[in-house]
Amino acid sequence: MSTSSTAADPLSALDWSVDNCTLGRAMAILGERWTVVVLREIFLGVRRFADIQEHAGVPRQVLTNRLARLVEQGVLRRVPYQSEGARTRHEYRLTDMGLELQPVLIAITRWGDRHLADPDGSPREFAHRDCGEPVHVELRCAQDHRVGDREVTSRPGPGAHARVRASR
Amino acid sequence: MSTSSTAADPLSALDWSVDNCTLGRAMAILGERWTVVVLREIFLGVRRFADIQEHAGVPRQVLTNRLARLVEQGVLRRVPYQSEGARTRHEYRLTDMGLELQPVLIAITRWGDRHLADPDGSPREFAHRDCGEPVHVELRCAQDHRVGDREVTSRPGPGAHARVRASR
Numbered sequence: 001m002s003t004s005s006t007a008a009d010p011l012s013a014l015d016w017s018v019d020n021c022t023l024g025r026a027m028a029i030l031g032e033r034w035t036v037v038v039l040r041e042i043f044l045g046v047r048r049f050a051d052i053q054e055h056a057g058v059p060r061q062v063l064t065n066r067l068a069r070l071v072e073q074g075v076l077r078r079v080p081y082q083s084e085g086a087r088t089r090h091e092y093r094l095t096d097m098g099l100e101l102q103p104v105l106i107a108i109t110r111w112g113d114r115h116l117a118d119p120d121g122s123p124r125e126f127a128h129r130d131c132g133e134p135v136h137v138e139l140r141c142a143q144d145h146r147v148g149d150r151e152v153t154s155r156p157g158p159g160a161h162a163r164v165r166a167s168r
Numbered sequence: 169m170s171t172s173s174t175a176a177d178p179l180s181a182l183d184w185s186v187d188n189c190t191l192g193r194a195m196a197i198l199g200e201r202w203t204v205v206v207l208r209e210i211f212l213g214v215r216r217f218a219d220i221q222e223h224a225g226v227p228r229q230v231l232t233n234r235l236a237r238l239v240e241q242g243v244l245r246r247v248p249y250q251s252e253g254a255r256t257r258h259e260y261r262l263t264d265m266g267l268e269l270q271p272v273l274i275a276i277t278r279w280g281d282r283h284l285a286d287p288d289g290s291p292r293e294f295a296h297r298d299c300g301e302p303v304h305v306e307l308r309c310a311q312d313h314r315v316g317d318r319e320v321t322s323r324p325g326p327g328a329h330a331r332v333r334a335s336r
Contacts, residue, residue: 012213013209013212013213013214013223014214014219014222014223016291016292017291018205018208018223018224018225018291020285020286020291021208021280021291021292022277022280022281022284022285022290022291022292023204023205023208023273023276023277023280024201024205024208024280025280025284026276026277026279026280026283026284027201027204027205027276028201029284030199030276031198031199031200031201031202031203031204032199032200032201033192033195033196033199033200034199035199036191036195036199037186037191037192037195040186040189040191040192041181043322044181044322045180045181046181046182051182054182055181055182055186056186057186074283097283099317099318100279100282100283100317101279102307102317102320103275103279103305103306103307103317104272104275104276104279105191106307106320107271107272107275107305108191108194108195108198108272109190109191109194111194111268111269111271111272112189112190112191112192112193112194113190114268115194115242115265115268116190116193116194116197117188117190117327118188118327120326120327121325121326121327122190122325122326122327123184123185123186123188123189123190123324123325123327123328123329124184124189124190124322124323124324124325124328125322125323125324125325126320126321126322127309127320127321127322127323128309128311128313128315128319128320128321129319129320129321130313130319131309131311131313133309133310133311133313134309134310135307135308135309135315135320136307136308136309136310137271137275137305137306137307137308138271138305138306138307138308139270139271139274139303139304139305139306140303140304140305140306141295141296141299141301141302141303141304142301142302142304143296143299143301145296145298145299145301147296147303149267149268149270149271150267151296151297151298152270152274152294152295152296152297152303153294153295153296153297154211154212154292154293154294154295155292155293155295156291156292156293157289157290157291157292157293158288158289158290159285159286159288159289159290159291160291160292161291
């Protein structure tokens, strides 16, 4: 994901449209701090409205909106539950689409761990359920090479559209 | 990153404080759509104010703010350049901290590609510079096992603080 024109793509990045950019669309779902905080809670197993509100300190109305949007967008689903003697309530679980955000949340957290942690370290760590070892995110290519952050390039994909450039 | 109490952590996720959550801190930097769009441009090699503004359609004032914040937070640095006969201007480059967002942006984009692309596919794809093969993000543990999205658990890290629970 770098630099303008290469042999693979003689046009500059500027020549391609970003109207159908899937990063942009993904961030229209995620691109707001509380949305990801709500997802963090649900990944942690905190699935009930009152618990999320109290644990994460999300304002009530914000939480109502974010949960409704995440359900609408297919990231979460509402599942009814009933505590003894109480009326039916709902908890929120990840759909498959939501569960596939696991690498996104881990990548963000690991970056935060490296650059934004307190001196005593990160408050939470991820582990492989089977062996207990810490989990991290890696870039790999289809040939299974490990790919460094500087070894990534980008090129137009199948949905690339040339764009009409505004004259300046 | 899942479920409440396990053998490794007899307390519930609710018992731990999120005040020093590094995901929360990372999203305080990234948690807004335009910030990530600006980073996308810079990763693509679009580094100049006017180019970013025109290519990504970021409103001028928003772009000014986002760039200033990203520089302040250590994600970008301003580098002067001079076109022939023009006054000195600045372009924006990734710092090391910024470059380490590569896996985050790729993870988000790949998730968007899977769930939010148009029928003709993603407009942009990532490739390994050396071999040209497509790049994706993988979860791996310290024993180098591939870790599935459902095989991740989380536990308190070195910086975990028990929290004072509000009484309900």
